[in-house]
Every structure is written in structure tokens, then in C-alpha cells.
Amino acid sequence: MGQETWAIGVDLGGTKVEVAVVDAGGKILQRLKQPTHVETGPERIMAAIAGMVRQLQDRGPQTPPAGVGVGVAGQVNAATGVVRFAPNLNWREVPLQDRLQTALTLPVVVTNDVRAATWGEWRHGAGQGAQDLICLFIGTGIGGGVVSGGRMLEGCTNTAGELGHITTDLNGPPCTCGHRGCLEALAGGWAIARRAREAIRDAPAAGKAFLQAAGLKEPVAPEDVNARVVAAAARAHDPLARILVDEVARALIAGTVSLVNAFNPCRLILGGGVMQGLPELTERIEAGIRGAALNAAIEGLEVLPARLKGDAGVVGAATLAIRSFAP
């Protein structure tokens, strides 16, 4: 496959590990996916990742890879590549970079998964060419990445971009982080599910219609009600679902107005499962921002849906490896 530059990107989450061969253009040439066996502990998981990387290495271009990039759902020490804390993996202080480097004899760079996805969107997705952008990923949780003046912001302890935990309603409902009224506690997938369950409980007749509109058959257990169900019912024009989606839109507008005023990005890129389930939100959020953010802060602003979807993590991790290690 010639002299091209390429790297291996790893997206390590609590449910699956994905590994891909990615070229310098951000194209995925090969990929492997496995469930993450969290219960087996970090050593086994790292061995499994090393095995997947080796398998793909043999299938990649003939030139050696620039290196390996890993995006992990947790807090990472940027200097050492140690995963400090990854709640979904139940990891604390795991020297991921060192272990993989030793196992693979390849250079390895480790970053947070949302940061990796931001690298992907920036270099090969909706952020291409921008020097100032925010990626906001609205899934079960809400996370983000910020590029300002052509640089990815890291912050003091490498946790810049926890955009799900900006206080959007200081009287709002509790968040999993311990605080209340965070953007995530109003518009993250888990919060949408919580709100839907409350609404169904408080208004049983409307709730029944909602569940029917979503295509759920009774009896429905509370845990069957999630953001996906809300999106399905909203698409079927269920009135309760529309109210819930209106609340989500309102929270996302308030939160993104904060981000636009604070960071003044040229592009705001919206991704994640909630946005994929309710794609019309992009337009609503953009209209809301244009009505509520400071004029000076939106002059250069474009609001765009994320482009790489589930591939942003592996593409971004590989992109970071190429940037870090390619000659």
C-alpha cells in the first residue's frame, strides 16, 4: 500500500474496545471491535488491546505505523499517559502508555476519549480548517473538547472541556457529579430518561400515549424508558415527548450560549447519541444561540452536526498519534 503515513487508533470504553488502521487523511482502512471485559482487570484488557493492534498491524500498509493513539473514557495524565481514573473501566492509576509501548515496541499516546473524538472532528470531520472550535458530544453523558487559536485546550490537570458540567440551572436537578443543574443533568441521555420516567409517573394518561407512540409494548419497566424512546416518541409527534424535547432544547441552548460567549468559537460541532436521535436539534440550537448569545460572539459562528459519528474516537486517536510521532 505504498509509502503512506498511517497510525493505529484505539477507542477504549467501558463496553467496547475498537481498534482501527487510519491513514493520514483520516480514512479507516481496517478495524476490529471487541467487548471490554471490565471484570478481567486492566492487565488483561491491555493485553487484549495489544493483541488487536498486532493483528491490524499485519493488515495495515507496508510502511511501519507512526504509532498508536488511545482514547480512553477517563482522566489521563498527559505527560505520562497514565490513566488516573476511569470509572467505567474501574481503573485507577493504570500506566496504559508504558504498558502498550513495552508490549508493542511502538510509540503510544493516550488521551481522554472525548478529546480524541474532538481531534477526529477537528482534523477530519466538521471542524476541518477551523482554528477555534468546540465539539460538544451529547450522549448518555455530555463531554466536549475545545480548540482555541489552533490548539487543543488541556487545562491545568488535563481535564479542560468538561462541558457537561457547566451549571445551567442553579436550581436544577441533581447531577451524577454531586452538583446540581449541570447541563448534563438537564440534557444528557440519562437525565432525559429520568425526566421521562418522572413525566410518565406524574401524568399516566399522557405517559401511556407516549409509550405507544414510541412503539413500546406494555408492561414497560422504568429502565426501558431512555433517551432513545423519547426521541422515537417525539418523531411520532407525541405531545409529551415534544414537551420533553423542548426542555432538552432549552437547556442545550442555555448551555451552548454559555460556551459561545465564554470561548467565542468559529464552529460549534454537536455530536453524540442524543443529537443523532434528534437531528433537528442542531437547527433549533443554532437559532436559539443566534437569539441569545452576544452579537460579537456569534459573528464568525457556524453550528454544525458532527460528521464522523462513532468513528470520531479511533480516527482522532490515530490522528493524534500521527501528529505526535510521524516524522
Next chain:
Amino acid sequence: MGQETWAIGVDLGGTKVEVAVVDAGGKILQRLKQPTHVETGPERIMAAIAGMVRQLQDRGPQTPPAGVGVGVAGQVNAATGVVRFAPNLNWREVPLQDRLQTALTLPVVVTNDVRAATWGEWRHGAGQGAQDLICLFIGTGIGGGVVSGGRMLEGCTNTAGELGHITTDLNGPPCTCGHRGCLEALAGGWAIARRAREAIRDAPAAGKAFLQAAGLKEPVAPEDVNARVVAAAARAHDPLARILVDEVARALIAGTVSLVNAFNPCRLILGGGVMQGLPELTERIEAGIRGAALNAAIEGLEVLPARLKGDAGVVGAATLAIRSFAP
């Protein structure tokens, strides 16, 4: 005065112009202050500034100044030094940098006044040595500046740092910006005054005690009630004033938690008239942040009062000039 490096800093606001000779260590060697005669228009004001600069130039060190830095209360085009919009000066599209350069035959750099004050605190105040910091100035309005990875954030159209307009209560009261529930609409000086007037109107007996505690003699006009009065009554342990200050503290905690989670600074520096009037707020805000922000985001965090007070603007503007023009 020898071979030292120095510059002239200008702080141009809607009520006064201050011009100072500042050395490379951030020390003010000479200064001049005049009221801003907004009604005379930009040409006269620029001529007055040039006159003040010339006067000080003669009194500065014998070496020529590195240049002139201007912080202006408005939106500035960073590339051209044109003041795009300055509501308090009633300026639109004023080529401040060009005019001063021509008048003074010195290099001139123009920035926003809050950005200038952030430069001052960063290089010569409470931010010295930090690579990641936020300055939040809580005065009549609320503004800020952000340094991340050793660089001052500018944003897409040079308005990054509008930290007074992060939505802190999406159901909150209207803000002067047109939106509602902005941090400034809850904790800026004008909002504190609004809230105090409402409280006095709604609870006349408590209001009477409040005005007495603040040392105001009746009859008191609504416009006599301002943030300074609230601070005075709170210092005199007036119960209504304490409630108002508690509300302000709560809003500032919610807002600064957002900033800490989003930017992950090593230092959060709190300045401005409201903080000077209620200095105990610094500790309360710090305690609130430590209780509510993400653990990972506060590991490296210090919360400090601003140090340069009213001098931050001229010192910062001169510092930016030295940085931009000194050999």
C-alpha cells in the same frame, strides 16, 4: 533612569482615561488621569490620549518606550486595532491603533479593557507564573480573561472571555444583553442593585433596617441603592443584606464551577468592585467550588483575590505593549 524597558499603558473607559508609565517589572512610574469627555467624540478623545502620552513620555525613563498599549471598554479587532463597538464611549469602527500610531510615531497595540487587566494580573499580579488561569472581574458588569497553556485566549472574533454571560440560571432574570439568567444578571453590580431595590420594595420594614444599616438617610431614592450599599449593610450584619449577599455568593459559586469545569485553570483570580466591597466572598466561592466542581478539575486549583486592583488595566496594557514591541 538607565537602560530599562518600559511602555505606556492606557486604560480607556466611559468615565475616565488613565495613562501610565510602566516598567518591565509592572511598576507604575508615572501616571495621569482625566475624565473621558464622551460627548466630544472619538477624534477629541484620541487627541487627548495622545497628549497625555506625550506628557508622560517626557517624564519616563531616558530610553525610548517600547510602545503604547491601550485597553478599551469595547470590542476590538485584534489584527487592526480598530475599536469595533464600545457602547460606553458610543464608538463604532474607530481606528484607534492607526490614529495613535500616526499621532505618536510609536507602535500601538489595542485590546479590550478586561483582557488588558487579565494581562496585568497574569504577568504582575495574582497570576504570576501560571500557565492556566482565569481572571473574573465582578464590577458593575462581569467580564473575564482566560489564559490556557500559557496563551491568552482570543477566540474567533477576539471576544473570548465574556464570562459574565454564561447562563447560570436558565429561568433567571433578564440580562442587559437580552438573554436571561446570565451570571452578570445575578451577581453583577447592577443586578445586585436591582435585586436590593426589589427586596426593599417587597419587604419595607426589612428594607428600612437595611438602609439604616448601610448608613443611608431617608428619603432614599431607588438609584441610591447600589451594590456598594448592599456591601455596607452586609458588613453591618443587616439580615436582608446578608440574604442578598448569600444569593450573590450562590450565583458566583455556580458560575465559577462552570468555568473551573470547562477551563480547568490552575488559578481563578477574582477581582472587581463587588469583590473589593465583599472580600469575604473569595473564601466562600473557593469553598463552594471545592464542594461542587469535579474533583479532577480542582486538583491544581488556587482561588485568589486580584492584586492590582484599579491598576490592572494600565499595567496590563503596558505589559502587552512590552511583549508586542520590546526588542
